[in-house]
Amino acid sequence: xxxxxxxxxxxxxxxxxxxxxxxxxxxxxxxxxxxxxxxxxxxxxxxxxxxxxxxxxxxxxxxxxxxxxxxxxxxxxxxxxxxxxxxxxxxxxxxxxxxxxxxxxxxxxxxxxxxxxxxxxxxxxxxxxxxxxxxxxxxxxxxxxxxxxxxxxxxxxxxxxxxxxxxxxxxxxxxxxxxxxxxxxxxxxxxxxxxxxxxxxxxxxxxxxxxxxxxxxxxxxxxxxxxxxxxxxxxxxxxxxxxxxxxxxxxxxxxxxxxxxxxxxxxxxxxxxxxxxxxxxxxxxxxxxxxxxxxxxxx
Amino acid sequence: xxxxxxxxxxxxxxxxxxxxxxxxxxxxxxxxxxxxxxxxxxxxxxxxxxxxxxxxxxxxxxxxxxxxxxxxxxxxxxxxxxxxxxxxxxxxxxxxxxxxxxxxxxxxxxxxxxxxxxxxxxxxxxxxxxxxxxxxxxxxxxxxxxxxxxxxxxxxxxxxxxxxxxxxxxxxxxxxxxxxxxxxxxxxxxxxxxxxxxxxxxxxxxxxxxxxxxxxxxxxxxxxxxxxxxxxxxxxxxxxxxxxxxxxxxxxxxxxxxxxxxxxxxxxxxxxxxxxxxxxxxxxxxxxxxxxxxxxxxxxxxxxxxxxxxxxxxxxxxxxxxxxxxxxxxxxxxxxxxxxxxxxxxx
Numbered sequence: 140x141x142x143x144x145x146x147x148x149x150x151x152x153x154x155x156x157x158x159x160x161x162x163x164x165x166x167x168x169x170x171x172x173x174x175x176x177x178x179x180x181x182x183x184x185x186x187x188x189x190x191x192x193x194x195x196x197x198x199x200x201x202x203x204x205x206x207x208x209x210x211x212x213x214x215x216x217x218x219x220x221x222x223x224x225x226x227x228x229x230x231x232x233x234x235x236x237x238x239x240x241x242x243x244x245x246x247x248x249x250x251x252x253x254x255x256x257x258x259x260x261x262x263x264x265x266x267x268x269x270x271x272x273x274x275x276x277x278x279x280x281x282x283x284x285x286x287x288x289x290x291x292x293x294x295x296x297x298x299x300x301x302x303x304x305x306x307x308x309x310x311x312x313x314x315x316x317x318x319x320x321x322x323x324x325x326x327x328x329x330x331x332x333x334x335x336x337x338x339x340x341x342x343x344x345x346x347x348x349x350x351x352x353x354x355x356x357x358x359x360x361x362x363x364x365x366x367x368x369x370x371x372x373x374x375x376x377x378x379x380x381x382x383x384x385x386x387x388x389x390x391x392x393x394x395x396x397x398x399x400x401x402x403x404x405x406x407x408x409x410x411x412x413x414x415x416x417x418x419x420x421x422x423x424x425x426x427x428x429x430x431x432x433x434x435x436x437x438x
Numbered sequence: 439x440x441x442x443x444x445x446x447x448x449x450x451x452x453x454x455x456x457x458x459x460x461x462x463x464x465x466x467x468x469x470x471x472x473x474x475x476x477x478x479x480x481x482x483x484x485x486x487x488x489x490x491x492x493x494x495x496x497x498x499x500x501x502x503x504x505x506x507x508x509x510x511x512x513x514x515x516x517x518x519x520x521x522x523x524x525x526x527x528x529x530x531x532x533x534x535x536x537x538x539x540x541x542x543x544x545x546x547x548x549x550x551x552x553x554x555x556x557x558x559x560x561x562x563x564x565x566x567x568x569x570x571x572x573x574x575x576x577x578x579x580x581x582x583x584x585x586x587x588x589x590x591x592x593x594x595x596x597x598x599x600x601x602x603x604x605x606x607x608x609x610x611x612x613x614x615x616x617x618x619x620x621x622x623x624x625x626x627x628x629x630x631x632x633x634x635x636x637x638x639x640x641x642x643x644x645x646x647x648x649x650x651x652x653x654x655x656x657x658x659x660x661x662x663x664x665x666x667x668x669x670x671x672x673x674x675x676x677x678x679x680x681x682x683x684x685x686x687x688x689x690x691x692x693x694x695x696x697x698x699x700x701x702x703x704x705x706x707x708x709x710x711x712x713x714x715x716x717x718x719x720x721x722x723x724x725x726x727x728x729x730x731x732x733x734x735x736x737x738x739x740x741x742x743x744x745x746x747x748x749x750x751x752x753x754x755x756x757x758x759x760x761x762x763x764x765x766x767x768x769x770x771x772x773x774x775x776x777x778x779x780x781x782x783x784x785x
Contacts, residue, residue: 174578176526225762233577234524235761238715241526242757245708249750257747364747368704372589375582383579414593417586421571424583428574 141282146405147398148286154397155294156355160370161377161389162301163348169321169384170341173223173236177244179371181346184247185211185353186362187255193262193357200262200358201292207350215346218243219339227335244367251364262358266292293355300351301390304344317341321384373413376420382433392431473781481505481628485621498620504733505627506689509634509681511713511725516641516678518711519719521671522654523573526707527584528682530568530591531561533701535683536690537601543691544607551626554687561683562676569675573668576657585704592702606697609690623692630688634681639722639784641677650674654720682710712753716760718767722784727768732756 160182167173175181188210189203222243226235266288273284308314316337319327328334356362377396381388400415423430484501491497510532518524535557539550550557572583596604612619641647649670652660661667690696709732717728735756739749764771772778 168578174582222758222762229765231522234522234581235765237524237526237578237581238711239758239761241708241711242754242761245754245757246751247754249747249752249754252747253751368585369589372585376586379575379579379582408597410593410597414590417590417593420583420586421590424571424574424579428579430579 141278141284142405145284146401148284149290150398150401151394152287152290152294152397153401154394155297156290156352156359157374157377157397158390158393159297159300159348159355160352161374161381161393162304162386163345163352164374165378165381165384165386165389166304166348167342167345168378169386170317171223171236171338172233172384173342174233174240174375174383175345176237176240176371176375177247178240178345178349179367179369179374180244180247180251181211181214181349182353182356182370183362183364183367184251185350186357187251187260187353188350189354189357190260190262193264199264200354201264201296203357204296204351204354207354208347211350211353212343212347215343215349216339218346219342223338223342224335244371248364248367255364257363257365259361259363260357261361264289264358267358289358293359296351296355300348304348305386313337313340369413373416376416379430380416380420380423382430385430385432388430388432470781470783478632485624494617495620498624500737502620502624502627502692504730505624505631506685507709507713507729507733508726509627509631509685511710511717511729512631512634512638512722513678513681514710515638515714515719515721515725516650517674518678519714519721519724520641520647520650520654521674522720523576523671523675524581524711525584525675525678526581526704526711527586527588528678528710529701529703529706530584530588531565531679531682532686532689532706533591533595533698534561534564534679535686536696536701537595538683539687540607540609540690540696541601543609547610549612550687550691551622554626554630554684557687558680558682558684561679561686565676565679566672569672573671573675588702588704588707592698595698595702602697604698606695606700609694609696611694612691623688626688627685630681630685633684635722635726637677637681638725641674642722642785646670646673651720708753712757714767716756716767718769718771718773721767721769721773723782724767724769727782731768 160178164175164178167175167178185207188207189198189200192198192203192206193200222239223236226232226239229235269288271286271288271291273286274282278284308318316327316332317340319330319332320334320337320341324334327337377392378389380396381390381392396416396419399419400412403415404412481501485498488494510528514525514528518528535554538557538560539553542548542553542556543550568584568587572580572587575583595601601607612622614622641650649660649665649667652663652665653667653670657667686701690700693700713728713732714725715728716732717726718724732753735752736749739752743749760767766774769778769782773783
């Protein structure tokens with residue numbers, strides 16, 4: 140029983156981080172119909188920033204969010220203005236964005252490999268290998284639970300950022316415009332929303348979330364440039380599973396699958412963890428092609 | 439959402455004529471056959487010039503690889519170009535072909551030259567199965583599920599001992615002396631490339647191909663017009679897997695070592711996509727042109743920059759640039775300008 144709780148806790152902590160990673164991806168799709176295959180490449184690029192800030196300047200990876208997010212925000216706005224503005228309104232926009240971001244991902248991967256080489260990196264702040272230990276409470280005599288500090292802080296930060304994102308979308312003027320654009324781009328434009336500005340800001344927000352995810356990744360998971368394909372496959376599986384563009388779907392999908400993969404790792408073996416996501420994706424496509432919370436088959 | 443927006447467009451009311459009905463140049467149709475015949479004869483004769491070619495094995499290896507890419511991007515084009523369903527996981531079929539032939543050789547001693555077609559059929563079977571599931575979605579969700587398919591196979595082959603796991607299976611070499619070793623592989627790849635391009639050509643000029651193009655233009659309209667879209671899409675997926683599987687079987691044998699990362703990596707899929715798009719997706723000649731072009735650029739950047747990651751940057755940049763400025767690719771752009779040489783016009 141204790142083991143089940145332990146595994147579930149680890150899964151939830153992992154799911155919290157996945158939720159943050161997937162939230163940026165789903166935001167870009169929801170608002171602009173951009174399927175960003177480069178999202179994980181941006182995450183890895185941000186992880187390099189946090190990693191070197193820690194190694195060279197001794198800045199804590201959790202703290203580095205403060206500057207990684209703005210950097211990635213402006214980077215995202217620039218990418219949007221330079222690349223995506225050109226293909227706006229083209230036929231097959233959705234497909235174009237996939238191919239375009241595919242190209243961007245390859246570019247980023249190549250540049251990172253060229254500059255930083257392909258070796259594994261992982262920041263090692265003090266708390267990365269420590270755990271909170273829980274005993275007593277409702278647990279049987281002598282059993283204890285481990286809550287890894289690094290993962291705990293990461294999930295906490297993810298929750299703070301996700302709640303912040305939700306509040307921003309819910310209550311701010313810009314957030315209002317973003318949600319209007321998500322619901323109906325043409326109608327939003329007619330009632331006076333500056334759709335292009337909203338799109339640029341949303342894409343910036345999405346890459347800023349990638350930046351925060353990268354800061355967490357820098358000490359949670361070993362990374363190297365080529366790794367981003369594995370990550371983007373998992374994140375995209377999450378996003379399709381939840382229903383493309385549905386923030387709620389992405390977060391719930393991340394938590395559920397985080398726990399599920401944690402049990403798979405515990406019962407079958409660590410290498411099979413990612414399989415949970417892919418299998419879940421195919422199962423959901425068989426049963427409900429539009430995903431858990433999707434309204435329509437995305438075209 | 440996108441469809442709604444497209445439906446609001448002004449160009450929606452008039453039925454659009456397909457572009458090759460309007461723009462096919464009435465050029466000399468016969469001389470393109472002579473050019474084609476000359477190319478095929480030259481490729482067939484290449485291994486005979488052994489005394490003249492200084493680095494014989496290198497030239498044949500290079501030739502075999504280019505032919506392999508021609509075959510693979512032409513096959514990808516059936517689904518990605520004609521039907522407009524972009525697969526970023528197509529290297530999965532290469533791996534299936536490679537592993538089927540490799541296992542038969544490793545455990546039963548049957549030569550991949552005999553079992554390559556079997557590898558292709560296995561890829562077709564997987565294509566049907568995967569298409570049945572993944573083609574329940576369209577657009578981005580479909581693309582994503584093809585990536586997931588690829589990673590599933592990477593994980594599975596990584597963890598099955600029978601298939602050698604992540605370390606892979608060493609294959610016994612072909613019992614041919616070193617100096618002639620490359621010749622059978624070259625001819626096999628030539629056969630595969632001709633088969634793949636021929637398949638692509640036949641599909642392009644069939645009712646099936648017409649249906650695929652209709653699906654690519656507007657799936658709902660195609661469905662209404664009576665195209666059995668689901669059957670056609672799944673068939674296109676399976677058909678586009680065949681020659682990729684066959685090529686994988688021969689390729690695995692030619693490198694004498696099969697392991698998951700040789701096949702099940704997105705970089706290989708990326709090449710197929712890149713070649714087809716840069717050459718001109720949806721055209722018969724496009725992937726052929728793209729394969730030769732990209733392979734040449736790749737080799738050159740390796741020579742100039744060495745084995746750094748820089749050639750990856752070049753590939754990514756090319757893909758982005760072509761998408762933004764020449765989305766029709768070489769063949770498509772030339773046709774639009776009415777400058778397409780007749781020997782490249784096979785649509």
